[in-house]
Amino acid sequence: MVQFSRACLRKFGNLVDNLRLYVRGGSGGMGLPRLGGQGGNGGDVWVVAKKDVTLKRIKDKYPQKRFVGGAGANSRVRSLRGERGEDKQIFAPVGITVTTDDGRILGDLNAEGDRVIVAKGGPGGSRYTAFEPSKGQVKHIRLDLKLIADMGLVGFPNAGKSSLLTAISNATPQIASYSFTTLKPEIGKLMYKDYKQISVADLPGLIEGAHINKGMGHKFLKHVERTRQLLFVVDVCGFQLASQTPFRSAFETVQLLTKELELYKEELVSKPALLVVNKMDLPDAEDKLQELKEHLQNPDQFSDLLPDMIPKKYMTFKHVVPVSATTGFGIDHLKSCIRESLDEDAAMETKAIHQERLQALRYPSHEHL
Numbered sequence: 175m176v177q178f179s180r181a182c183l184r185k186f187g188n189l190v191d192n193l194r195l196y197v198r199g200g201s202g203g204m205g206l207p208r209l210g211g212q213g214g215n216g217g218d219v220w221v222v223a224k225k226d227v228t229l230k231r232i233k234d235k236y237p238q239k240r241f242v243g244g245a246g247a248n249s250r251v252r253s254l255r256g257e258r259g260e261d262k263q264i265f266a267p268v269g270i271t272v273t274t275d276d277g278r279i280l281g282d283l284n285a286e287g288d289r290v291i292v293a294k295g296g297p298g299g300s301r302y303t304a305f306e307p308s309k310g311q312v313k314h315i316r317l318d319l320k321l322i323a324d325m326g327l328v329g330f331p332n333a334g335k336s337s338l339l340t341a342i343s344n345a346t347p348q349i350a351s352y353s354f355t356t357l358k359p360e361i362g363k364l365m366y367k368d369y370k371q372i373s374v375a376d377l378p379g380l381i382e383g384a385h386i387n388k389g390m391g392h393k394f395l396k397h398v399e400r401t402r403q404l405l406f407v408v409d410v411c412g413f414q415l416a417s418q419t420p421f422r423s424a425f426e427t428v429q430l431l432t433k434e435l436e437l438y439k440e441e442l443v444s445k446p447a448l449l450v451v452n453k454m455d456l457p458d459a460e461d462k463l464q465e466l467k468e469h470l471q472n473p474d475q476f477s478d479l480l481p482d483m484i485p486k487k488y489m490t491f492k493h494v495v496p497v498s499a500t501t502g503f504g505i506d507h508l509k510s511c512i513r514e515s516l517d518e519d520a521a522m523e524t525k526a527i528h529q530e531r532l533q534a535l536r537y538p539s540h541e542h543l
């Protein structure tokens with residue numbers, strides 16, 4: 175139990191899906207009045223989409239979150255036209271929207287190499303400006319990962335994801351007892367009494383080996399990246415993909431799902447997550463649920479059940495919710511848990527933004543002046 179509560183205390187959501195940056199174009203160079211020389215323009219700041227970059231990596235690599243273009247060179251007798259300052263490129267993940275602090279969209283980066291200018295360098299001094307150079311533009315910008323849904327369903331085929339989506343939302347996905355029925359994300363909306371809506375995506379099937387692109391592999395995992403939180407779905411009785419593959423208990427299934435996410439991108443494992451234990455209407459379900467809970471509390475003790483598929487870090491679930499998508503058992507409770515989890519996340523995010531703004535007011539950097 176101790177271990178379980180310690181796990182619960184671990185900070186949720188260290189996955190970064192938005193980032194606020196300070197950007198400033200380079201200052202222009204001085205003109206040379208005597209000879210009519212023109213200073214170089216300051217360098218611009220760009221955001222450029224690049225594969226395999228994550229917002230978290232930007233944050234870790236540049237804790238100051240400041241990006242400044244190079245200054246333009248002054249005009250000199252030997253080089254009357256001052257050299258242009260160097261452009262600064264901020265490499266960011268594909269699939270982000272770049273906005274100003276007040277929400278104006280500067281651009282969408284949807285493919286590798288897409289780029290958007292976020293702060294222009296200042297023009298160099300010339301005879302039109304009495305040879306005085308200008309400073310570059312100064313801004314705070316936000317990089318937001320485009321999300322397809324608030325919650326993404328993560329589970330192997332037949333866990334009952336499509337049935338669950340039907341039970342909790344207005345969606346009408348295909349339900350079948352064979353694999354790969356879902357080919358593209360199916361989004362359902364959950365409606366709440368206070369008119370709040372939450373979107374849940376049933377994602378194309380995940381199977382063992384998805385990280386090496388088996389099945390819908392990478393496509394699936396790419397979608398997972400773009401949901402705010404994860405809803406793991408397992409069959410309380412376990413899972414077997416085909417008669418020649420091994421049978422997995424619900425606990426093993428959870429770890430295998432975790433491992434697939436981890437092998438693809440470790441940060442996915444730190445997304446806030448809930449665990450839905452489905453098919454509670456089946457015989458012996460209650461005993462199996464107890465066993466699963468016990469194993470989740472001490473995963474290390476039971477991980478010898480999982481030769482070579484032990485994740486580096488176990489998934490921490492904010493709630494473990496038993497349901498039956500068929501009978502409707504537990505569905506209302508699940509809806510409340512989903513709501514609670516997202517509300518909690520939103521509150522934390524708002525707090526973090528306020529703190530950051532407060533910090534900026536208390537310790538303004540000299541560039542603001």
Ligand SMILES: Nc1nc2c(ncn2[C@@H]2O[C@H](COP(=O)(O)OP(=O)(O)O)[C@@H](O)[C@H]2O)c(=O)[nH]1
Nearest residue numbers: 332333334335336337349350351453498499500
């Ligand atoms: N007994 C039982 N069967 C279920 C439940 N939920 C789904 N199923 C069945 O499990 C099979 C797979 O369901 P589906 O929703 O298509 O799973 P998916 O592949 O994860 O989308 C179907 O035959 C469903 O009827 C449940 O709560 N109880």
Ligand SMILES: [Mg+2]
Nearest residue numbers: 335336355356
């Ligand atoms: Mg399905």
